[in-house]
Amino acid sequence: MAMNIETQSINFIKPFIPTPSNLRHYKIGFLDELAPSMNIRVVLFFSQIDNPTFVTELQQSLAKTLTPFYPLAGRYIDEICTIDCNDEGVEFITAKVNIKLQDVLDNEANLKFVDQLIPTTMISGDATNPLLAIQVTMFKDGGMTLGVSVVHKIVDMSSLCTFITEWASMNREKNDQVEFAKPVFVSSTLFPGRCYKPVPVQPISDNDMSRKYIRKKYLFSESALLNMKANHHNWSKVQLVSAIIWKGLIDVDQANNNQRVSILLQAVNIRGRTKSLIPKNSCGNIWGFLATEAGNVETVEGLADRLTDNVKKTLNNISKVDHNTEEGKLMILDTFSLPNIEKPTNVVTLTSWCKFPFYEVDFGFGKASWVAPGCVPIVNTVCLIDEARGNGIEAHVLLEAKDVPCFEKALQDFFSCLDLSFSSV
Structure with a gap:
């Protein structure tokens, strides 16, 4: 078509x-x-x-x-x-x-x-x-x-x-x-300006984007997520899906004969979470990074535990921040620093749009039947967004076309062990 x-x-x-x-x-x-x-x-x-x-x-x-x-x-x-x-x-x-x-x-x-x-x-x-x-x-x-x-x-x-x-x-x-x-x-x-340079990213050229890369959408239903969370009540749906996607990308990296340290970067909205209240209607960039290292963990469950523990630790630290002090500003700034790792690093950047009320938006001609993120032409990027109908999660993942079979095998292996399934486009 x-x-x-x-x-x-x-x-x-x-x-x-x-x-x-x-x-x-x-x-x-x-x-x-x-x-x-x-x-x-x-x-x-x-x-x-x-x-x-x-x-x-x-x-x-x-x-x-x-x-x-x-x-x-x-x-x-x-x-x-x-x-x-x-x-x-x-x-x-x-x-x-x-x-x-x-x-x-x-x-x-x-x-x-x-x-x-x-x-x-x-x-x-x-x-x-x-x-x-x-x-x-x-x-x-x-x-x-x-x-x-x-x-x-x-x-x-x-x-x-x-x-x-x-x-x-x-x-x-x-x-x-x-x-x-x-x-x-x-x-x-x-957070007064300090003439900092933007966080460096690794953009994909237009030529490579059209020849080598493909964006895939994976739907994780609410029933599957609840089943997986049954014995792990401290996991959120977002952290669970993040761990599943992260494990697949780690497997892809290893299949390409890389033995790199893997780090997952997540953006954290800090509105309403600091000691000194930042209004929820504050506009601009009011966020920090959360960096989690995979270490020697080799399972989805282990990665989900790591993410959950790091989220709790980071949010606890942010809750003590007084943005009116220099110490508070430096604590937020510190979240943009990656762990000091000497080995080559495989960085996965994940953004969650879950719980943003896109499906409640009503211009007067009904609510949206689907909401989709635009593609971000940066290596190893993932965007999570609420399912259009239901309480599942859509994951949009940018992959090299040659790596799709390996990535989907990792997902399939995990779900097969639980006698569950996921859908992909």
Whole structure:
């Protein structure tokens, strides 16, 4: 099935109320500075849209939502680590496609379509580039997708989810009196900038990405996860799935004749978890890293125990942080330092979007039938997200095509021992 997308329009949506001059320059914090040079990308799939004016309404409600989220409509000046909140606007693309939405949802190879439904605008040092881009794609059967791409240096996923939720509320209520969980852009106040370089990542070239790599989706049902957790009540579903995926990637590394130390990196949202309260509606990058070394552990159960213990230890440490002190700031900064390991290291980066309320988002034309992350072209990346229907977990894993059989054998071996199954696409 070929999908041909035709761009209909490109506009720039500005805040409904101009940003006052005293808010013109927003200096980013050191957690923003450390954010990888990449975009956070997500697409929401909506079934039948009967309203012929919904695009205009989305643009109008977006403008009103950008008033309190004003930094997203600005431009980033790399030389001075500052957002110029000049209201130049958010890129808003409308497009149409030659197939039905249901054709995508029913197609087992639907992952190959996902990235075409998200704006391709990427971060660069160019101060003319938008920080946020949105693409509305209309399908033949009246279905629609809403693709969002935002510069990670400006916000994290918690901030983006807050923005999408508030935009949906504004559009649904069509009322200027909508009660906002008013965003607070305070990352630079909590963690003042220190001119740090972004966390280094290992991007995959476009050529290699198209020739050698494939993104796979694995669904772990709630019943299977509950069965596996039966005798391990201290495991969370996220840590269990993380351990299963991690074990598969360790097996792939060993099958390629590497004897490397393996480390799993996880992002940790620190809102509401520190001694000095950080508001949950704080926008920007308010997160740290959690690094767990596999050591000599060779089983999923052992890896799950390690992850669980490390999460508890890290969250306990974060609960003692007073971000108002230099000691507290250094404790958060320390999470970005990998363990001091002299041997070659196989780093797996895992992000969990579980419990972010994407499936509760309602723009006034129903909730999303599916939500998918955009592909991150970085070696050994994994994204977990809630299952569309039910309480399972979808895992999106980027693999070299040649390694897929080895990875899936590791998963199959583990599930076979428990007389359970998983599904893959």
